[in-house]
Amino acid sequence: MKQKNRPGAVTWILLFLAVCMLVYGAVSGQAEAVFTKAVKICMECIGLG
Amino acid sequence: MVKHLRKIIQIVWGVLTNIHIKGFFQGKIYTGPLKRFCVPGMNCYSCPGAIGACPIGALSSALTARNRKFPFYVLGFMITVGVLVGRFICGWLCVFGLLEELLYKIPTPKLHIPEKIDRPLRYLKYLVLVVLVIGLPLFYRDDYGSGLPFFCEFLCPVGTLEGGVPLVLLNDVLRPALGWLFRWKFLILILCVLSSVFIYRPFCKYLCPLGAFYALFQRVSVVKLKVDAAACVNCGACGKACGMNVDPHKTPNSTECIRCGECTKVCPKGALSFTAAGRELSPKKRKEPVKHENKAD
Numbered sequence: 001m002k003q004k005n006r007p008g009a010v011t012w013i014l015l016f017l018a019v020c021m022l023v024y025g026a027v028s029g030q031a032e033a034v035f036t037k038a039v040k041i042c043m044e045c046i047g048l049g
Numbered sequence: 050m051v052k053h054l055r056k057i058i059q060i061v062w063g064v065l066t067n068i069h070i071k072g073f074f075q076g077k078i079y080t081g082p083l084k085r086f087c088v089p090g091m092n093c094y095s096c097p098g099a100i101g102a103c104p105i106g107a108l109s110s111a112l113t114a115r116n117r118k119f120p121f122y123v124l125g126f127m128i129t130v131g132v133l134v135g136r137f138i139c140g141w142l143c144v145f146g147l148l149e150e151l152l153y154k155i156p157t158p159k160l161h162i163p164e165k166i167d168r169p170l171r172y173l174k175y176l177v178l179v180v181l182v183i184g185l186p187l188f189y190r191d192d193y194g195s196g197l198p199f200f201c202e203f204l205c206p207v208g209t210l211e212g213g214v215p216l217v218l219l220n221d222v223l224r225p226a227l228g229w230l231f232r233w234k235f236l237i238l239i240l241c242v243l244s245s246v247f248i249y250r251p252f253c254k255y256l257c258p259l260g261a262f263y264a265l266f267q268r269v270s271v272v273k274l275k276v277d278a279a280a281c282v283n284c285g286a287c288g289k290a291c292g293m294n295v296d297p298h299k300t301p302n303s304t305e306c307i308r309c310g311e312c313t314k315v316c317p318k319g320a321l322s323f324t325a326a327g328r329e330l331s332p333k334k335r336k337e338p339v340k341h342e343n344k345a346d
Contacts (some may be wrong), residue, residue: 006178006327011132011269016127025122030111031085035121037110038084038102041223044202045095045106046213047234048226 055309063144067211067329072097076219078212090143091220091259093205095212095220105182105209106201109125112186112275113196114171121275123229127259131266139253140307146209146253151290152245160247167294170255171305177204177257200258203229206238214238249292253307264304272325274301274308280320287312287321297321 025031041049066088069079079100088101104127111120139146153159162170181200189196194245202210213231217223244251253260274297281298288296290311295303297312301321313321323330 005268005270005273005275005324007273008241009171011271012265015132015267015271016130018125021121021125022129023121025125028118028121028333030118030122033097033111033114034087034102034107035082035101039078039080039109041078041216042095042110042201042208042212043104043226044095044198045093045103045205045208046216046223047209047231048213048223049202049228049230 055148057113058141059143059147059150062142063242066090066092066101067096067098067144069098069233075218076216077136078246085243087126088142089138091145091205091207092143092258093208093211095208095216097215098212099214105205106198107196109182109201112183113198115194117196127262130268131263132269133268133271135302135308136260136263136304136306137270137272137308138263139257140309143253145210145257146250147308148210149241149245149250149252152242155246156245156247159249162248164294173255174257174261177256179300180220180259182258184195203233204237204256206234206241206252209234209238250307254293254305260307267304267306268302270302272308272323272330274306274312275322275324275329276301277318277320277322280318281316282318282320284317286315286317290315 051106072078076097076158078095078097081100084094084102085103087104087107089104091105092099092101092103094102094106107123108120108127110166111117111123113274124141140290141322150249177200181204185199189199191197209231215230241252248254276298282298283298285296288297291306292309292311293305293307295304295306297303298320300306308323313323
């Protein structure tokens with residue numbers, strides 16, 4: 001059984017793109033949008049509609 | 050101590066990410082700056098103790114916003130976690146997963162789902178991810194142009210357990226608002242709790258959209274489970290110890306593996322180990338097997 005354990009190029013490219021997305025999202029104000037939503041009680045999440 | 054390392058980490062992580070103790074007494078949620086950050090596991094941000102945001106809740110919220118944009122921040126976070134560790138999060142850093150595991154420890158006869166039923170049911174979580182978390186919130190719009198977070202609103206038992214139940218118990222203002230939706234979600238929670246006594250991690254196996262998302266990266270993640278083919282004697286001990294019904298010596302990086310590491314403990318030849326970027330993380334090989342319970346039965 002041949003198994004590849006060392007991550008290939010796909011892994012590193014995906015990781016790079018994901019970190020870029022995360023940083024871009026954070027600097028473009030999306031972290032603030034998450035904050036704004038998360039500091040209010042989410043009526044949908046708790047089942048009050 | 051090391052034997053229970055995973056349980057200790059699960060509990061410590063659960064406490065640390067829900068450490069706003071004051072909230073449980075006041076019936077209010079944490080509103081501090083840490084709520085900008087997502088936690089990697091399912092953890093409702095309406096839990097009075099939660100100090101971070103739930104990634105599925107944050108993604109749903111981004112997709113249902115009236116002035117929505119591509120959710121770079123949340124998706125970037127989720128893909129980063131998935132590519133780094135895959136479903137390791139499910140096994141080590143999910144509070145709801147911990148609860149399910151503890152419930153499964155209740156000594157009752159356990160239910161073995163036949164493979165022909167179990168296998169198709171495993172795809173349900175991908176359907177939940179694609180339809181309830183992404184599809185419907187993306188395309189459904191009400192008269193005011195807002196969407197609905199279908200998964201959070203109609204299915205998620207984590208929100209009911211961590212947010213709904215404590216807030217309704219502690220907050221007089223919320224109690225009159227209880228209606229059919231709360232009863233529906235409470236029923237789902239009860240079903241999840243009861244089934245967890247008889248089936249190992251049923252929500253994680255069949256319904257969790259976050260587990261489904263991380264599973265997409267399982268085969269390319271930096272952290273992997275490695276089988277030393279030369280050392281493996283095909284005894285099947287790893288498969289019997291796996292609560293997720295994976296055969297680690299055949300498919301070590303199966304999308305169903307939550308990387309709990311139980312298989313590495315029971316392998317009599319030490320043929321299974323975790324690697325990060327190709328480097329071994331697990332302790333050196335043992336000769337004698339460790340006694341274990343068969344979780345799959």
